[in-house]
Amino acid sequence: MKADIRARLESAAPLIGAYLLLSTLYAWQAWRRETPTIFSDELETTQISRAIAETGHAARRGEPYGFTSLVPWLTAPFWWLHPVATAYEAIKSVQAFVMAAAIFPAFLLARRLLSPGWAYFAAVAAIAGPALSYAPILVEEPWAYPVATLALWLTVRAVDVPGRWPIALAFVSCILAVLVRSQLVAVFGALAFGLLALWWRTPAMRRWRTSWSRWDWAGAVVLGIGAVIAVVAFLGHRSGEWEKVTTGWKGRMLEYGSWAGGAFAIGIGVLPAIALLAMLAVPRAERDRPGVRAFVVVAGGAVVSFGWYAAVKGAYLSTTFSSLIVERNLVYLAPLAFVATAYLFERAAAPIWAVLVAGAAVLALVVWVPIERGLDNFPYYEAHGLAILALANREWAWPVGRIETALEVLTVAAAVLLLLVGTRLRASLADAAAPVAVAVAVGLLVWNVTAEVYASIGEHEFSALVERNIPKPNDWVDRDAGSGTVTMLGQHMSDNPLGVPTTEFWNRSISKVWSVDGTGPGPGHTLTPDLQDVDGTLWPNPRTDFVLASGGVEVVGDEVAANEGSTLVRLDGRPIRLRANTTGIAGDGWIVGDPSDPSVPARAAYNRFDVSGGGTGTAVVTLSRETFGCGSGGVRLPGDAVVRIGILGRGEDKQPAIVRQTASDTQYVPACTSRTFALPTPSVPWRVEVAIPTFVPAKVDPKGSAGERRALGARISFDVVPR
Numbered sequence: 001m002k003a004d005i006r007a008r009l010e011s012a013a014p015l016i017g018a019y020l021l022l023s024t025l026y027a028w029q030a031w032r033r034e035t036p037t038i039f040s041d042e043l044e045t046t047q048i049s050r051a052i053a054e055t056g057h058a059a060r061r062g063e064p065y066g067f068t069s070l071v072p073w074l075t076a077p078f079w080w081l082h083p084v085a086t087a088y089e090a091i092k093s094v095q096a097f098v099m100a101a102a103i104f105p106a107f108l109l110a111r112r113l114l115s116p117g118w119a120y121f122a123a124v125a126a127i128a129g130p131a132l133s134y135a136p137i138l139v140e141e142p143w144a145y146p147v148a149t150l151a152l153w154l155t156v157r158a159v160d161v162p163g164r165w166p167i168a169l170a171f172v173s174c175i176l177a178v179l180v181r182s183q184l185v186a187v188f189g190a191l192a193f194g195l196l197a198l199w200w201r202t203p204a205m206r207r208w209r210t211s212w213s214r215w216d217w218a219g220a221v222v223l224g225i226g227a228v229i230a231v232v233a234f235l236g237h238r239s240g241e242w243e244k245v246t247t248g249w250k251g252r253m254l255e256y257g258s259w260a261g262g263a264f265a266i267g268i269g270v271l272p273a274i275a276l277l278a279m280l281a282v283p284r285a286e287r288d289r290p291g292v293r294a295f296v297v298v299a300g301g302a303v304v305s306f307g308w309y310a311a312v313k314g315a316y317l318s319t320t321f322s323s324l325i326v327e328r329n330l331v332y333l334a335p336l337a338f339v340a341t342a343y344l345f346e347r348a349a350a351p352i353w354a355v356l357v358a359g360a361a362v363l364a365l366v367v368w369v370p371i372e373r374g375l376d377n378f379p380y381y382e383a384h385g386l387a388i389l390a391l392a393n394r395e396w397a398w399p400v401g402r403i404e405t406a407l408e409v410l411t412v413a414a415a416v417l418l419l420l421v422g423t424r425l426r427a428s429l430a431d432a433a434a435p436v437a438v439a440v441a442v443g444l445l446v447w448n449v450t451a452e453v454y455a456s457i458g459e460h461e462f463s464a465l466v467e468r469n470i471p472k473p474n475d476w477v478d479r480d481a482g483s484g485t486v487t488m489l490g491q492h493m494s495d496n497p498l499g500v501p502t503t504e505f506w507n508r509s510i511s512k513v514w515s516v517d518g519t520g521p522g523p524g525h526t527l528t529p530d531l532q533d534v535d536g537t538l539w540p541n542p543r544t545d546f547v548l549a550s551g552g553v554e555v556v557g558d559e560v561a562a563n564e565g566s567t568l569v570r571l572d573g574r575p576i577r578l579r580a581n582t583t584g585i586a587g588d589g590w591i592v593g594d595p596s597d598p599s600v601p602a603r604a605a606y607n608r609f610d611v612s613g614g615g616t617g618t619a620v621v622t623l624s625r626e627t628f629g630c631g632s633g634g635v636r637l638p639g640d641a642v643v644r645i646g647i648l649g650r651g652e653d654k655q656p657a658i659v660r661q662t663a664s665d666t667q668y669v670p671a672c673t674s675r676t677f678a679l680p681t682p683s684v685p686w687r688v689e690v691a692i693p694t695f696v697p698a699k700v701d702p703k704g705s706a707g708e709r710r711a712l713g714a715r716i717s718f719d720v721v722p723r
Helices: 002-032 041-055 071-080 084-100 103-111 116-126 130-134 141-160 164-180 182-200 203-210 214-238 240-248 250-267 271-279 292-320 331-347 352-368 371-376 384-395 400-422 424-468 476-481 499-506
Strands: 486-490 510-515 546-550 558-563 566-570 578-583 590-593 602-608 617-624 640-650 656-668 674-680 686-692 711-722
Touching: 002 084, 002 103, 002 116, 002 130, 002 424, 041 071, 041 499, 071 084, 071 141, 084 130, 084 141, 084 499, 103 116, 103 141, 103 331, 116 331, 116 424, 130 141, 130 331, 130 384, 130 424, 141 164, 141 182, 141 292, 141 331, 164 182, 182 292, 182 331, 240 250, 240 292, 250 271, 250 292, 250 331, 250 352, 250 384, 271 292, 271 331, 271 352, 271 400, 271 424, 292 331, 331 400, 331 424, 352 400, 371 384, 371 400, 384 400, 384 424, 400 424, 476 499, 476 546, 476 558, 476 566, 486 499, 499 510, 590 602, 602 711, 617 640, 617 686, 640 674, 656 674, 656 686, 686 711
Parallel strands: 486 510, 486 546
Antiparallel strands: 546 566, 558 566, 578 602, 590 711, 602 686, 617 674, 617 711, 640 656, 640 686
């Protein structure tokens, strides 16, 4: 008994050693990640997880939220740690070890058809690739990757050695995978393929098929096609996303699915992608070996299911959000690809024609990928597999054309290598075959680790850049608010797509995010409160201990702290009441209009609710175009600026409005110049409105301002000179 246990431990030592080595590397990379950057995904996971930790119920910004994933429940206990930095470090570090744990089910999967040595290679490679650079990011992937690998192993096991308990375990593991990440519903496709293959090969089914005529076979094919159509129709009925894409955007499915497949192939070293496809065509004699038929069937089902999901996801996002290379939806195929590679290296069992067809297919996928997206937007979160191309571009100064050529050459070389090592042509290498196979395997490991490390470097650099722009200390609001609750209130908050989410992440006391102009970002409930009274009282007005005002918003109360344009105000039980606020002003001070309709002027306003203590006198409005057109040879910019002032009231939209105008002024604001407007204020709450025609710098001055495509009016500032 003891000898047996010792032998097992000794055989597991290389696996455990590789796990500890790589997971320690990923934990170190996690430590280097200074702040979340993937918004809104990381913030939403954090919101839900914190709510579970505090109340036992899922919520976003205090509003109940339905079940999304097990991940927020798994990370919730870490949010009992204080301060936020401690909890964040703990989650990142744990996720590094959790994601790397995929090595164990990957090894068990590989051992069903491989010798120990090649199984070690497949398992280590499964956790060496660029997908592991997602480990420190607060999303579902770090937890989903090992669970998906577990489900694939148990599914192969159930198909290989069918029985009540193996099938039940496979089914439960697939359910668990879906609970961790809903996208992993694709593993049910692999399970369905496997169970269908089991049924197809039962003795009863074999006997029945022997009696089929040609027309019977034709009918079976028609029924199979009908079943597929029925499944697609059912899924379309259950999912609006699925229905929209499969009925109206089939061409985009092919395009975006191919992009994802090509990026996945590049990330894992190209050859494993070819091997995965070629493995599906191994001859019957090979399929009869232990574990091989089950692996082929499950791998085929997984390729179809995950590929279809990525195609639908990419096409749908292109119609609602952006054109993305959604490679991260295919990373779950990596363990299968490396097992297939190891098998062909060990057995040389691939048909020559299968390698040629698979190589041509992968070459088409690789060529189709718009790699410049991954280079221009590095780190490209949706496709970390392209990170190794960014290395060539950024470190070696390779242009896009050279990289594309290198990829084509690499793909052809990979296919040739697989022909020489993974088919019957291996005999031509004689005694050199095994060393060549090992050398290629080592090369693949180096490629994958390099891609992972460089993807991690990119995420670290971006994280460090974001962290440098966070007001210090990161949790300054928590420190000054103590155990109190904070409502964030600002304007033009969408101009700072990282600032608001990072402030909310680092300060758990922030429970609500509101805006005065409808620009409050998600995820979670955001509100533009109504004006209840001209004294600045808002509605609704829930109880909150503090308000974090920013973007020109001033709140009545005791100022506790101020930090880089944001002010923390204590309410002491009072309702939220505005002292003053601006609207329509971008973060850089410009009034911005609609670039699609330059005939509509850009508008901004200043509301003064509290007129005590110097709130009346003369309103001074300065409009400046001093930073544009000075060297453009006398550019004439459009139109006159109109400034109006009057008594503030509650408009039909329940927002501030001028109910009676008391004064106005009109002036032309030339390029490279500023103009000042001075208007007397009413003695009651008042409002100033500004309207100015816009210009698009990229159109007016293409050489000097090619990158500025907003419709700009002028830089604006408001001031009040007391009576």
